[in-house]
Amino acid sequence: MITHPDSPLSEAPPARVEENHPFYTALLHVSVWLTWPLIALSVWLSATVLGQSGYAWSLPLLFAGGVLASDFTSGLFHWFFDNYGSPQTPVFGQTIELFRVHHDLPEDICNSGLVFTVGHVCLWVVPMIISFIGAWYLAGRGPLVSALLLFATLANLFLVLTNLFHKWAHLPKKPAWMLFMQEYRLVLETHHHNIHHTPPFDTYYCITTGWLNPLLRAIKFFPRMEKFLALIGVQKNQGA
Template structure:
């Protein structure tokens, strides 16, 4: 939920774009599989799939860092996303109330448009697998993000198991992002890249470079603005997050 966009329900347009995104991803993966005729091709597909999974986590982290720290609702192209992420910091639990298509349609739409031409090109199993899964994970990252804001009692056992094993971003890891100055754990697919990025201060180094060359400071450097301050509780039932007890929730 953004600061200006307070809609939580899916519309027919949302569902159609999610359907188009899913069809383009599945079509590309089907093209890759049907063009695979040898053990070598199968190995290439597996490597491409692992690369897509890993790099999609990194990609969501870079994007999340960018929209959290730069621009505003009036920024061309990315304004609505910036508004949504700022609003999310103010009312974190509302992401769990977004209906599925409402939550991911804004990412599914450009993915569907971008992948459509690749469906007509000659098959390249490595490229098709990578593009399909990379963008598929990016689209679903917002749902993984929503799950990281739910208690165990609200989640299916499979999702809990994937979170506990670090395959999907965990509630504990993402919960740490919702503490001032909101400058760690940006990745929201698996969180695999978060320890590396934070330990090596990758984003602070980029912020320093941008500031020294362009004079633009990130939001995380400034005192928390009112629109970022959490309104109410972390969870919808009125309770607050406790990072040390998150695994028991």
């Protein structure tokens, strides 16, 4: 991502977001520690119903679907935050700032702890998982709604883990188990992700596993999205 001339990031050396937003950072801590028990509860509730109803065979399919949904969603948001809006954009401004700083200081993500690495997603995941469980309960807790709950929960779980996998792709030194996961494309692989960090920085946006990147590039998904948005009056940032 090229820093825009009128962006605050161009006026001074980029600073890490948590240095400037202590209240936001406190929210990250709370959301991260709420995320894990909520996801565990949601998975247990939905998987139990599916197992007891004779649909245990669907669990691997829902798992794979959750990973793919996360990969696609990560790419969609990554593309949008790289090319539209600003740190002053309501609601998404903090996350947009995070992406802009990352493109100025790509290795800085390696210095972030778990809370700052995944917390930006956890802020959204906590209310979503609570609402998913509530909707599941009100809808009767049957096999179909349980499958939907499990799929949505797994997609959100991998969205939470996405920036951790992203961080691993930038680490200069990796343990053997991490290299194994990257080599077999279980998570985002370094050389694969470097394609995105190569000018003009306009492809390979998916950062959970990156599985969907070749397909989305082949069908020109993001350029077509940009043309569609331009048709309805939404223009890319200058220089993006």
